[in-house]
Amino acid sequence: MSELITVFEYGYLSSAISNNRCAKISSAAFNYLEALCLKEGESSPSFLRLCSLGGHKALQVRNYVGVIHTPTGQQVEVLPKVSRSDGADSHDHARQALLNMLRHLKEFKHIETTDAQVATRQMPLFEVFIRQFLQSVNTLVKRGLRSEYVRRENNQNFMKGKLLSSKQLKHNLINKHRFYVEYDEYQQDRPVNRLIHSALNKVSAYTRSNANQKLCRELIFAFSEVPLSSHVKNDFASMKVSRGMDHYQKPLAWARLILEGITPLSMQGKAEAISLLFPMEAVFEAYVGSILRKQLKAPFTLKEQARSRYLVEFNHSRWFNLRPDLLVEKHGKPFIVMDTKWKLIDSTKSNGKEKMGMSQADFYQMFAYGHKYLKGAGELVLIYPKTEAFSQPVPFSFDFSEQLKLWVVPFDIADGVQDQSRLILSKNSPFHDFFVTS
Numbered sequence: 001m002s003e004l005i006t007v008f009e010y011g012y013l014s015s016a017i018s019n020n021r022c023a024k025i026s027s028a029a030f031n032y033l034e035a036l037c038l039k040e041g042e043s044s045p046s047f048l049r050l051c052s053l054g055g056h057k058a059l060q061v062r063n064y065v066g067v068i069h070t071p072t073g074q075q076v077e078v079l080p081k082v083s084r085s086d087g088a089d090s091h092d093h094a095r096q097a098l099l100n101m102l103r104h105l106k107e108f109k110h111i112e113t114t115d116a117q118v119a120t121r122q123m124p125l126f127e128v129f130i131r132q133f134l135q136s137v138n139t140l141v142k143r144g145l146r147s148e149y150v151r152r153e154n155n156q157n158f159m160k161g162k163l164l165s166s167k168q169l170k171h172n173l174i175n176k177h178r179f180y181v182e183y184d185e186y187q188q189d190r191p192v193n194r195l196i197h198s199a200l201n202k203v204s205a206y207t208r209s210n211a212n213q214k215l216c217r218e219l220i221f222a223f224s225e226v227p228l229s230s231h232v233k234n235d236f237a238s239m240k241v242s243r244g245m246d247h248y249q250k251p252l253a254w255a256r257l258i259l260e261g262i263t264p265l266s267m268q269g270k271a272e273a274i275s276l277l278f279p280m281e282a283v284f285e286a287y288v289g290s291i292l293r294k295q296l297k298a299p300f301t302l303k304e305q306a307r308s309r310y311l312v313e314f315n316h317s318r319w320f321n322l323r324p325d326l327l328v329e330k331h332g333k334p335f336i337v338m339d340t341k342w343k344l345i346d347s348t349k350s351n352g353k354e355k356m357g358m359s360q361a362d363f364y365q366m367f368a369y370g371h372k373y374l375k376g377a378g379e380l381v382l383i384y385p386k387t388e389a390f391s392q393p394v395p396f397s398f399d400f401s402e403q404l405k406l407w408v409v410p411f412d413i414a415d416g417v418q419d420q421s422r423l424i425l426s427k428n429s430p431f432h433d434f435f436v437t438s
Contacts, residue, residue, distance in 0.1 A: 004124050004208075006077045006091055009065055009280060013076065016056040029070040033059055047078075047277055063342075065098060066277040067126040069206055077125050080280055081344060082385060082413060095125060097413045100421075101287040102278065123209075129276060130207045133254035134215045137196060141222045143247045147188045155180045187225070191239035192248055194229040199255035201228060232259050284342040285325045288383055288411055291421050292326065292338075295436045300335065303327045309372035324369045326383075328434070334373045336431055338381040339366060340411075346389040356390075356408075358382075363398070363406070370404045377403035379430055386410035386424060393426045 007013060007023040013033065018024035025033075037048045037059060047064035050057070061078050068076040079094040123131070153164065155171055161183025168180040200223065204216045229235045236256065241248055257276060285304075293302040306327040310318035326338035345357040366380045374380075384390060390410050397405040410424045425432045 003074045004077060004126075005074060006079065006124075007061055008079050008081045008094070009061055009063060010081065011078075012051075012053050012058045012060050014053060014056055014058040017054050017058075022053060022058060023076075025070075025074055025076065026072055028072040029074045029076075030057075030059070032070050032072065033068070063280050064277040065280050065283070066275070067124075067129070068275045068277065069126065075124065075126055075206075078277075079125075080283075080342075082387070095128075098125070098283070099128065101283050101413065104287045104290040105278070105283060126276075127207065127209045127212060129254075129257075130203050130212050130216075131209070133199065133203065133251065133258065134212060134219060136250035136254055137200065137219050138215065140196070140247050140251050141219060145188050145193055145222075145226070146245060146248070147190070151182065151184055153180070153182050188223075189226055191229070191235035192241065192245075192252060193223065193226040195232065195235050195239065195255045195259065196251050197223040197226045198229040198232065199251075199258040202258055229259075236260075281340070281342045284385065285340045287413075287421070288340050289326055292423065292435070295422065296328065297434055297436060299331055300434055301329050301332075303329055306334075306373070309369075311368055311372070322368055322372050324373065327373065328431075334378075336379045336381060336434075337366070337369045337373050338383060339369070340383045343384060344387050344389065345384050345408075347392070347394065348389060350394075356394075358408070366406055367400055367404075370400060370406075374404065376401065378405075380404070380406040381431075382406065382408045383411050383423065384408065386412045391424070393424055393429065395426055395428070 005013070005023050005025050012022035013025050013030065014022050015025055015027040015030035033048060034050060034057070037050045047062050049060045049062055051060050052058065061076075065078045065080050068078065070076070079091060080098050082090075082094050082097050153167075156179055157177065159179045159181065161181045164180050164182055171180050172178045197220070200216060200220050204213070204220065207213055207216065239252075241252070289302065289304045296302055304326060305323050307321050307323045309322045311320035311322055313319070324337045325340045327334055328336035328338065339362070341359075341362060343357070343359075346354075347356055349356050362382065366382060370376060370378065370380050387410075393407065393409040397407050399405050407429055409426075409429075412420070412422055412424055423435060425435070
């Protein structure tokens with residue numbers, strides 16, 4: 001039976017110590033993750049950092065959240081740090097917030113956070129993922145697996161389809177009672193079904209939930225006439241989802257995640273341990289952008305990852321593309337530049353030394369955005385997640401000049417309730433009325 005270990009991002013894993021900052025895992029699991037961490041090259045996992053903690057070796061989880069499943073059977077659940085407190089309540093809050101935000105990543109738009117059982121049970125992330133995959137496959141099975149004609153060649157005792165003359169002479173020169181033929185057979189053995197069957201087979205070895213295990217066995221039985229995929233990449237490349245197969249979209253999206261994963265390349269090794277990892281900065285950016293696009297009032301529109309400006313020109317070429325996370329446009333022209341930062345800041349530390357935990361590099365970046373996108377005059381916004389230590393916007397602007405001002409505001413993830421997520425703006429901010437906040 002596998003064991004679940006839960007840790008927050010930037011927390012630690014060790015086989016020797018356990019405290020509020022560090023979760024204890026088995027020596028075998030630690031050695032597996034350490035070996036990955038020590039690998040050199042581009043495939044080295046950026047989500048772990050080998051370090052020392054209390055005189056012992058430890059691994060620090062960095063900016064990725066999600067699930068790491070080690071070959072030893074231990075699951076490491078990495079949750080976003082949306083609160084400065086620890087404990088079961090903060091785990092549940094972080095898990096719900098992450099699930100809601102993941103829905104706004106293109107690859108995970110099929111997550112259903114309104115599921116009553118997900119909302120009422122403190123299910124680990126991995127079990128939530130498996131459960132929703134199984135439910136999507138269950139819906140598919142109820143609607144019926146699609147078959148297609150598959151070209152076959154066989155040496156048979158009866159004539160069927162087209163006789164292959166050259167192979168007939170080669171194989172049946174003596175056995176003239178047999179026929180080497182080519183024919184089309186209507187069957188469920190097609191790439192989309194093989195991929196889903198393979199994903200079912202894979203998760204059946206990892207789920208710890210009795211309900212998930214039971215449903216998985218039932219669904220595998222429904223695919224008994226479908227072989228497993230022998231070449232996953234080839235099947236994904238050759239699969240055809242034709243008209244009338246919309247019910248295949250969700251299970252196929254889940255199957256891709258299960259079989260290929262969202263994870264550094266080095267996690268895809270011979271061990272075949274499932275890992276679903278997400279860079280938290282990208283998750284937060286996608287979520288904020290998706291919410292603000294719906295809340296902006298006309299005539300304003302939101303553009304994500306604008307890339308039309310460069311920092312410098314050199315010898316008739318442009319260098320260093322500037323890409324703000326979010327660009328509010330008015331009638332197609334840049335109006336407000338916004339950037340999201342997944343970092344916990346503390347508004348009570350608003351002194352010249354601590355600077356609320358904000359980075360000077362971020363201010364330099366916003367300064368460049370302001371001059372290149374707004375021509376040195378306008379409003380800039382830095383967006384941080386709302387926490388107990390940063391629940392209200394900074395009441396004053398940071399002024400690069402009299403014309404160029406930067407505002408620092410929190411974004412309320414609202415316990416994973418999408419309709420309540422919003423920017424928290426002070427009434428004296430010049431763009432307070434641009435958004436629907438109720």
